[in-house]
Amino acid sequence: MGTERSVQLTAEGRKRLEGELAELRDVRLRDLFRSVQDANTNNEASDSGEYEEIKEELVYTEARVRELEQMLRNSEIIEGGSPDGIVALGSRITVKFDDGETDTWMLVSPEEASLPDGSVSTESPVGQALKGSKEGDSITVVTPGGEVTYAVVSVK
Secondary structure (H helix, E strand, O other): OOOOOOEEEOHHHHHHHHHHHHHHHHHHHHHHHHHHHHHHHOOOOOOOHHHHHHHHHHHHHHHHHHHHHHHHHOEEEOOOOOOOOEOOOOOEEEEEOOOOOEEEEEEEOOOOOEHHHOEEEOOOHHHHHHOOOEOOOEEEEEEOOEEEEEEEEEEO
16 A cells, blocks of 8 residues: 555644545435435335435445545645745735735645635645745736736735
């Protein structure tokens, strides 16, 4: 078996992933097992497309549980923030878009990145462009829709 790599997580990211794991284990898997059992009991298993979808979701959910367990087992908590004002893993960055709107993101590892939660992966085009920048810098990111320019307003 290969070497398991360490996963760097913020404290908030670890807590969010632990919550996802608990939800999958304690709620979702139980519901799926119950649905499979009910279908088997009612003889609906042999020819039901819905039964096949439940089985597929069960396989996916079990795989995600294993993935989360391994990730959390191999995680190390990183300190958030940027004491030197340079964007790096764990930095909270406020950017200004071309249209004047602003947004604040935290730069995190790919394992915990979630744009709806305000975190951007270090491996995403935006994350890569932000790494190493500082307040006042302007960065340009090439996206499928064209180039987007951000002004770095603050780095914490």
